[in-house]
Ligand SMILES: Cc1cc2nc3c(=O)[nH]c(=O)nc-3n(C[C@H](O)[C@H](O)[C@H](O)COP(=O)(O)OP(=O)(O)OC[C@H]3O[C@@H](n4cnc5c(N)ncnc54)[C@H](O)[C@@H]3O)c2cc1C
Ligand code: SF4
């Protein structure tokens with residue numbers, strides 16, 4: 103099995119290059135995930151650098167671009183991939199080393215939507231009440247693991263990484279807009295109502311097709327726009 | 336020499352090492368106090384392993400059926416096989432309801448009941464009326480409770496303005512010339528710079544160390560770094576023989592299938608299709624305590640009733656449950672099952688096997704989270720040092736933790752330690768940052784992994800950090816797993832010595848400063864190996880069976896000799912002991928009784 107992997111070490115390399123690796127058939131099994139294969143390749147070359155942690159698709163550490171699609175290596179089956187397997191860092195953000203990218207901009211956009219519940223402080227003898235139907239509204243947004251697969255697949259983000267918040271941050275914004283406990287709906291919508299922050303989204307849908315958790319940020323963005331429209335009427 | 340050592344100009348009131356549930360809850364409490372606090376984490380906060388917790392957090396809210404903290408306290412003590420400290424357990428169970436509602440106020444998206452209140456599900460070892468009927472005590476956000484809590488705490492910390500040093504690796508505690516803990520050495524992973532940080536107080540919240548076993552539910556980052564640091568600082572670890580093997584990990588892989596699956600009605604079946612837990616725990620069956628269920632599964636397999644061609648696993652059967660319940664209450668484990676088993680649990684039973692899950696032991700603390708040690712027969716507080724979460728041992732879990740009690744432990748003692756620390760800071764001395772520091776030990780350790788090149792000696796040049804780690808995990812699994820005996824454990828000691836020898840000789844092939852993951856793994860392996868020793872020595876000495884520690888050669892619990900906590904010191908692998916606190920804060924003691932479910 104053949105892998106073509108993007109390599110770059112800022113201390114020693116003037117420019118990025120690709121390196122070809124091989125795994126022989128004795129080294130892999132049918133149900134092996136890409137992350138396990140990368141770990142085996144790292145045995146061949148311990149300088150190969152990537153992030154990973156949970157091994158089960160919940161921590162969001164190991165987003166990477168595999169055969170042109172953004173994915174989490176730990177839940178990508180080798181058997182689904184056509185060969186040779188080409189692996190690159192997630193696009194659109196600076197590379198720190200090999201497959202490790204600098205996600206600061208991504209995190210700043212998340213922070214910029216003020217992703218914190220704003221609810222009246224009640225006494226701690228009672229929880230806020232929320233009906234199961236109201237709680238259902240949060241399904242599809244609270245599960246985001248901040249892996250960045252969506253945002254780094256979005257052409258609008260590539261062109262305006264500083265100004266367009268990107269699908270992950272907007273999905274987080276929608277999570278709070280939809281929470282029946284939250285009281286800041288108006289303020290949130292006002293602050294998102296901006297030609298760049300939200301409206302750079304051209305509904306290209308790359309984000310939704312790259313989310314490894316099956317979430318739909320593109321729909322969430324459309325809903326935010328719809329809420330703004332309703333508010334202005 | 337070039338160790339990229341930065342100057343001594345990072346001074347804080349408090350440093351929290353770890354940004355999981357425990358670290359972030361403490362940070363939030365401190366952020367509101369206007370002190371200078373830094374949180375250090377080797378991964379971005381939401382990547383901490385609290386994110387993986389599935390089933391829920393216990394509190395006697397009584398939203399589904401009658402409940403109170405005193406029953407919760409009884410269950411926790413019984414679950415601990417009477418090794419838990421009853422003062423700490425009372426404290427935790429009393430705080431539980433408030434702490435969970437506070438989480439809800441912070442924004443945790445708990446699932447809801449028709450009443451609009453927080454959804455609760457039954458979990459193993461829970462009872463009403465001190466052991467009578469099953470209680471329903473575990474508060475859940477579907478089966479993603481850890482994710483919901485961790486992300487919410489991170490969001491609250493963003494608002495509170497907590498300073499977080501992400502992708503910074505804490506290497507070692509630093510002492511001053513008087514031997515007082517005075518700071519921390521850490522490594523900026525992205526640049527490779529070493530950074531000395533001084534602080535009045537250091538709070539260790541580095542989580543568990545399940546990576547010491549081959550098959551486990553833990554993340555690769557769970558390497559017990561805080562425990563290694565404590566040992567190297569001459570401090571003991573407590574109750575390290577007690578490791579929880581979760582009954583239901585995906586067979587051969589380890590990923591957790593939450594106890595929530597049985598809480599929602601799932602059943603364990605052997606090759607004959609028999610729901611065998613009935614034989615082991617007639618009353619509560621599949622919802623017996625984890626140690627009991629894990630042993631039952633191991634016995635079924637040993638006696639030839641395992642499933643599959645090799646008869647080496649058991650099945651967790653959810654197929655009789657309503658598909659909507661599975662989709663709504665267990666979406667995360669359904670996903671994991673589809674991904675890693677390739678089958679939908681709505682239609683097919685899940686192949687499972689016990690897997691290393693949780694470390695009951697850890698850095699000993701009192702109920703304010705202050706680290707304690709034993710010197711010359713005296714139990715003393717270690718000034719300036721706190722520990723919380725899975726890295727700590729308060730001890731509320733004793734010899735066996737109940738499901739849903741760890742998340743509770745993180746949040747309760749995270750808040751309590753921060754409150755206590757806040758008080759201590761009122762009398763902080765300005766001279767704290769003057770004394771000279773004893774940097775020699777940490778510099779030596781840095782040198783070792785900074786300069787070690789793969790040698791030309793052919794015997795060692797083919798060795799690698801990854802290989803040594805895998806061998807360690809094998810040794811621990813084979814020699815100190817669900818069932819233990821003296822002979823098998825004894826054979827492991829020379830094996831650990833050999834691993835230790837290899838670790839001292841192995842070199843690194845990656846010599847860069849920027850994001851050097853091979854070097855990080857070397858630092859982590861130092862800690863894992865130290866934990867391997869702590870576990871084996873503590874387990875060999877304890878000649879009884881209690882909770883998760885099952886000695887085939889000593890099958891009974893022996894309260895006369897062993898109703899006490901083990902303390903392990905790394906120096907020459909000495910063991911010492913500390914009495915169990917049987918006296919609660921306000922209620923009557925629960926006297927040790929035979930444990931039947
Ligand atoms: C799969 C799974 C499911 C679980 N489900 C439940 C459940 O349903 N209910 C329940 O009560 N419990 C559950 N548990 C147990 C519980 O989740 C853990 O015990 C708990 O989350 C540990 O939290 P923590 O804050 O102590 O550590 P962690 O969340 O592991 O965080 C440790 C932190 O320390 C940092 N760190 C570690 N070493 C260093 C270092 N050297 N330098 C800098 N930073 C460092 C890490 O970056 C991380 O931020 C589960 C555990 C697992 C594995
Ligand atoms: S739908 Fe919007 S956010 Fe998603 S990829 Fe397209 S432009 Fe980007």
Ligand code: SF4
Pocket residue numbers: 245246247248249250251252253269270273312313314315316317319
């Ligand atoms: S929406 Fe999906 S792809 Fe985007 S950050 Fe969240 S989990 Fe990742």
Ligand code: FES
Pocket residue numbers: 154155156157158159160161162163164174175176177
């Ligand atoms: S390693 Fe955590 S998501 Fe892949």
